[in-house]
Amino acid sequence: MCLKNPISINELTQASRPLRNILDQIRVQCTLCAQTDLQRGNFVDHINKICPKSVVPCQAADIKCPWQGPRDELQSHISTCVFEPLRPVLSSLIAQNRQLIDQVQKHDNEIKKLIQQMHQLQPTATNESNDESDSSSVSKFSIDDSNQKEEDAIFIRNLPATIKFNDLFDLFSKIGRIKYNANTKKAEVFIFKNPNKKDGLCNAKVVFINKESAAAAVVEYNGKHIPQWNTRLQVNISYPKKKNLNEVGKTYNRK
Structure with a gap:
C-alpha cells in the first residue's frame, strides 16, 4: 500500500488487544484541569467523574434546571438552585x-382507528352508482321511519334535478357522520324526484347518527346558496311520519 495515498476511516482496523493494553498504560495530561500522570485507559472516567x-x-x-457549568462550581450552584427545593412539587x-401526554397519545391512536373504520364504511356508501341516484323517486323509495330517532334526520328542498348521491x-x-344501514349496506341518503317532472327541482333526506349533527346541518345550510348547484337550499329537521311538524313547534333557522 502506498503510504502517500490518503485512506478513509472505513479502511482503518482496530488495534490488537495487547497493543491497546500497552497504549492504555501511557501517561497523559488532562487538557481541562491540567492534571498530569493520568493513565490513558482511565482518561474517560476522569472526564466523566473526577475532572473539576x-x-x-x-x-x-431532571426537573428542568437549565444550569450547566464546571464540576468544581456545582456545589455552589446547588446551594442557590431554585429548582431543587421545588423537587417534590x-x-x-x-x-x-x-x-397526560400518554393519555393524549392513546386517544389519538383511538381516533385514528375510528377514522380508519369510518373510511372503511364510507366507500360502500359513496360508491353507489349515479344512475341509481338519478332514478330515485318518492314512489321508488319507501323509507321506514320506525327506527328513526327524533330529530336525527334532515329534509332538503330546492335541489337541482342533476343532484347525485355522492354530492x-x-x-x-362535513357536518357529521351520516347513518350507515347495515342491511342495505348504504348510507341513509335518499333523493326524491318527481317522475312527471324529471327536470324540475327535487328533494332529499339525510339521516345522521345523532340529532346534534342534524341540527348543525340545518343551521349551516338552511337558506344557504350553494354555488355549484346554483340553488338556495331549504333544510329542516325531518321527523318520523308519526310526528306532526305543526305540533312540534321547533324551527331551526340558519345563523
Whole structure:
C-alpha cells in the first residue's frame, strides 16, 4: 500500500488487544484541569467523574434546571438552585404531565382507528352508482321511519334535478357522520324526484347518527346558496311520519 495515498476511516482496523493494553498504560495530561500522570485507559472516567473543570449539569436537570457549568462550581450552584427545593412539587407535576401526554397519545391512536373504520364504511356508501341516484323517486323509495330517532334526520328542498348521491354525501358528511344501514349496506341518503317532472327541482333526506349533527346541518345550510348547484337550499329537521311538524313547534333557522 502506498503510504502517500490518503485512506478513509472505513479502511482503518482496530488495534490488537495487547497493543491497546500497552497504549492504555501511557501517561497523559488532562487538557481541562491540567492534571498530569493520568493513565490513558482511565482518561474517560476522569472526564466523566473526577475532572473539576469538566462541564456537568445540575442534579436538578431532571426537573428542568437549565444550569450547566464546571464540576468544581456545582456545589455552589446547588446551594442557590431554585429548582431543587421545588423537587417534590415539580416531580409531581412532571409525572402528571407525562401521564397526560400518554393519555393524549392513546386517544389519538383511538381516533385514528375510528377514522380508519369510518373510511372503511364510507366507500360502500359513496360508491353507489349515479344512475341509481338519478332514478330515485318518492314512489321508488319507501323509507321506514320506525327506527328513526327524533330529530336525527334532515329534509332538503330546492335541489337541482342533476343532484347525485355522492354530492349530498360529500356536502353533509362535513357536518357529521351520516347513518350507515347495515342491511342495505348504504348510507341513509335518499333523493326524491318527481317522475312527471324529471327536470324540475327535487328533494332529499339525510339521516345522521345523532340529532346534534342534524341540527348543525340545518343551521349551516338552511337558506344557504350553494354555488355549484346554483340553488338556495331549504333544510329542516325531518321527523318520523308519526310526528306532526305543526305540533312540534321547533324551527331551526340558519345563523
